[in-house]
Amino acid sequence: MTTPLATRGRPPAGPAATGRGAALRRAVPPGLLFALPFLVLFALFMLWPLAQGVWMSLTDTSLSAHDPSFIGLDNYTEALGDAEMWRTIWHTVWFTVVSTVPLVAVALVMALLVYTGLPGQWVWRLAFFAPYLLPVGVIGLLWLWLYQPDLGLYNHLLQAAGLDGYAWLSDESIALYAIVIATLWWTVGFNFLLFLAALQAVPDHLYEAAALDGAGAWRRLWHVTLPQLRRVTGVITVLQVLASLKVFDQVYLLTKGGPNGSTRPVVEYLYDMGFTGYRLGYASAISYVFFALVVLASAVQFVALRRREK
Amino acid sequence: MTSTHVRARPARRTVSPLPAARRAHRTRPVPPRGPNLTLGPGRLSRTLALAALAVMALIWLLPMAWAVLTAFKSDQDASDPVHWILPRGGFTLDAFRTVIERGDLPLWMLNSFVIAAAVTVITVAVSALAGYAFSRTLFRGRRWLFTVVVASILVPPQMLIVPWFQQMLTLDLVDTYAAVILPQTVAPVMVFILKKHFDTIPRELEEAARIDGAGHARVFWSVMLPLSRPMLAAVSIFVFIGAWNNFLWPFVSTSDPALMTLPVGITAVKDAYGVNYAQTMASSVLAALPLVLVFVLFQRHIVKSVATTGLGGQ
Numbered sequence: 001m002t003t004p005l006a007t008r009g010r011p012p013a014g015p016a017a018t019g020r021g022a023a024l025r026r027a028v029p030p031g032l033l034f035a036l037p038f039l040v041l042f043a044l045f046m047l048w049p050l051a052q053g054v055w056m057s058l059t060d061t062s063l064s065a066h067d068p069s070f071i072g073l074d075n076y077t078e079a080l081g082d083a084e085m086w087r088t089i090w091h092t093v094w095f096t097v098v099s100t101v102p103l104v105a106v107a108l109v110m111a112l113l114v115y116t117g118l119p120g121q122w123v124w125r126l127a128f129f130a131p132y133l134l135p136v137g138v139i140g141l142l143w144l145w146l147y148q149p150d151l152g153l154y155n156h157l158l159q160a161a162g163l164d165g166y167a168w169l170s171d172e173s174i175a176l177y178a179i180v181i182a183t184l185w186w187t188v189g190f191n192f193l194l195f196l197a198a199l200q201a202v203p204d205h206l207y208e209a210a211a212l213d214g215a216g217a218w219r220r221l222w223h224v225t226l227p228q229l230r231r232v233t234g235v236i237t238v239l240q241v242l243a244s245l246k247v248f249d250q251v252y253l254l255t256k257g258g259p260n261g262s263t264r265p266v267v268e269y270l271y272d273m274g275f276t277g278y279r280l281g282y283a284s285a286i287s288y289v290f291f292a293l294v295v296l297a298s299a300v301q302f303v304a305l306r307r308r309e310k
Numbered sequence: 311m312t313s314t315h316v317r318a319r320p321a322r323r324t325v326s327p328l329p330a331a332r333r334a335h336r337t338r339p340v341p342p343r344g345p346n347l348t349l350g351p352g353r354l355s356r357t358l359a360l361a362a363l364a365v366m367a368l369i370w371l372l373p374m375a376w377a378v379l380t381a382f383k384s385d386q387d388a389s390d391p392v393h394w395i396l397p398r399g400g401f402t403l404d405a406f407r408t409v410i411e412r413g414d415l416p417l418w419m420l421n422s423f424v425i426a427a428a429v430t431v432i433t434v435a436v437s438a439l440a441g442y443a444f445s446r447t448l449f450r451g452r453r454w455l456f457t458v459v460v461a462s463i464l465v466p467p468q469m470l471i472v473p474w475f476q477q478m479l480t481l482d483l484v485d486t487y488a489a490v491i492l493p494q495t496v497a498p499v500m501v502f503i504l505k506k507h508f509d510t511i512p513r514e515l516e517e518a519a520r521i522d523g524a525g526h527a528r529v530f531w532s533v534m535l536p537l538s539r540p541m542l543a544a545v546s547i548f549v550f551i552g553a554w555n556n557f558l559w560p561f562v563s564t565s566d567p568a569l570m571t572l573p574v575g576i577t578a579v580k581d582a583y584g585v586n587y588a589q590t591m592a593s594s595v596l597a598a599l600p601l602v603l604v605f606v607l608f609q610r611h612i613v614k615s616v617a618t619t620g621l622g623g624q
Contacts, residue, residue: 142377
C-alpha cells in the first residue's frame with residue numbers, strides 16, 4: 001500500500017541535483033514543469049484569445065485604423081436583432097441536421113457491409129476513406145467541376161439517363177443539399193472507420209451464441225450487432241453534430257455562401273464581418289453567439305446520451 | 311556519455327517484458343470473423359452484400375476517376391460538351407506539365423509539409439508531457455487545471471480566428487510560419503487522450519526505475535514513452551492529417567503566396583488564373599497524391615490511428 005504513494009511523491013533528488021536546477025526544482029513542483037510547455041501555449045493561444053475576444057466584443061475594434069472605444073453590449077444587442085445573423089445560424093443548424101443523418105447512417109451501412117469479411121477489404125477501405133485525406137482545397141475544385149452545369153460529370157450522367165441536369169450550386173433551393181452531398185462524400189470515411197473499429201470490438205461469442213440459437217443474419221444484425229453499437233453510435237453522432245456546426249471551408253469554396261447568401265453558415269458570417277467588413281468587434285460578438293450555439297448543442301446531446309445510457 | 315548509459319539501464323530493464331508482449335500482439339492471428347459471423351452462409355446474401363458494396367465503392371470512386379480523367383485531357387477536350395468521356399485529341403500530360411512548371415504547387419506542398427510536421431512535433435511533445443503531468447504527478451491546482459483543459463475541448467477554433475489575427479498583428483507575426491503554426495499546436499483533446507492513455511499503463515512498470523532513483527524525467531523518457539509508441543504514432547498521424555488539411559486559419563493568417571499551404575494555395579490559383587479544368591484537376595490530383603499514397607502504404611496504421619484517436623479517447 002505504500003508503494004503507490006511513494007511513486008506519487010516527489011522523486012528523490014539525484015546526485016546531479018545541485019545549483020540552480022535544484023533550486024528551481026524545489027520551487028516548482030516537477031509535475032507543473034512537465035505541464036508547463038503546454039500550459040504556456042494554452043494560455044497564449046487559447047485563454048488569452050478567449051479573453052481578448054470578450055474584450056473586443058465590447059468595443060468597436062476595426063481593422064481600419066482608429067482607436068477602439070468601449071461600447072458595452074451594443075455589439076450583442078445588434079447581433080441579436082440582426083436578421084442576417086439568425087439566417088446564417090439557421091443555415092448552420094439545418095446543414096448540421098441534414099448532414100449528420102447520412103454521415104452516420106451511410107457510414108454504418110458501409111461498415112456493416114465491409115465487416116462481413118467479403119473479399120477486397122483493402123479496396124473498400126481505400127474507396128470510402130481516401131476522400132477524407134484530400135485537402136479541402138481539392139474538395140472545392142473537384143466538386144465545382146463535378147457540379148459544373150454544362151460540362152460536369154453529374155449533369156452528363158443525368159442527361160445520359162434522359163433526365164434534366166441541375167444548376168447544383170447556383171439554385172437556391174438545392175445548393176445547400178449539393179454541399180451536403182459533397183461533404184458526405186468527403187468525410188463519411190472517418191465515421192466509417194470508427195464504426196468498423198467498434199464492430200471489431202463486438203465479441204465473437206455473441207454471434208456464435210446467436211447462431212447456435214438459430215438466429216439468421218438479419219436477426220443477428222438486429223439483436224446482436226446494432227444493440228452492441230448503440231453507445232458508439234451515440235458518441236459518433238455527438239461528434240458529428242459538433243463537427244457539422246463548425247462548417248465553413250467547403251461552403252466557402254463551393255458557393256462563397258451564395259447564391260444570395262442562401263448557404264452562408266455562421267462561421268462564414270463572422271469571417272465576412274471581421275475580415276471583409278473590417279468589424280472585428282462585431283465579429284467577436286458573433287463568435288460568442290456561435291460558441292453559445294456549440295455549448296448548447298453539446299449540453300443537449302450530453303443529457304440525451306446520459307439518459308439513453310440509463 | 312557512458313554514465314547516462316549506465317544510469318539508463320535500470321529503467322530499460324523494466325521495459326523488457328513489453329517488447330515480447332508487443333510482438334506477441336502483432337503476430338497473434340487476426341481472429342476469424344466475417345461471413346460465418348455476421349452474414350449467413352448462403353450464396354445469395356453474400357452476392358447481395360457484395361453487389362451493394364461494389365455499387366457504393368463505385369459511387370465513391372467515380373469523382374476521383376473523373377478528376378484523373380480530366381487531368382489527362384487537353385484543355386479543349388476537357389470542356390468538350392459532346393465527347394465528354396474520351397478526349398478526341400488523345401490523352402496528354404500537358405496540364406500536369408503546365409502546373410508543375412508554374413512552380414507554386416511544389417512550394418505549397420513543401421509549406422504544408424513543414425507546417426504540418428512542426429504542428430505535429432510540437433503538439434505531440436507538449437501534449438505528451440502535459441498528459442504525463444496530469445496522469446502521474448501531483449501539484450497544487452492539478453485537478454482544477456485539468457478541468458479547464460478538458461472544458462476547452464468545446465471551444466471551436468473557428469471562433470478564435472479574430473483574436474488570433476489581432477494577436478499576430480500585435481506580435482508582428484502576420485505572414486510568418488510561426489503565425490500559421492503556433493495556434494494550431496494547442497490541442498486540449500490530445501492532452502486528454504494521452505492522459506487517459508498514461509492512466510492505463512500499470513504503475514508496477516515504473517516501480518523498478520523509481521527504486522533505482524529515477525526521477526519523473528527518466529520515468530517519462532525511458533518507461534512511459536517506449537510503452538506508448540503505438541499510441542504516439544496514432545496521435546501523430548491524426549494531428550498531421552488535421553494540420554495538412556487545415557484551411558481556415560492558414561487562409562486567414564497568410565496573404566503571401568510564398569507562405570501558403572496546399573489547401574489555400576490551389577484555391578487561390580483558381581481565382582487568379584481563371585477556369586481551366588484540365589489544369590485545375592491536374593493540380594488537384596497532384597495535391598491529393600501525397601496523403602493518398604501514404605494511406606496506401608500505411609493503411610493499417612492510419613486506420614488504427616483514426617480508431618484510437620477519433621472518438622477522443624472514449
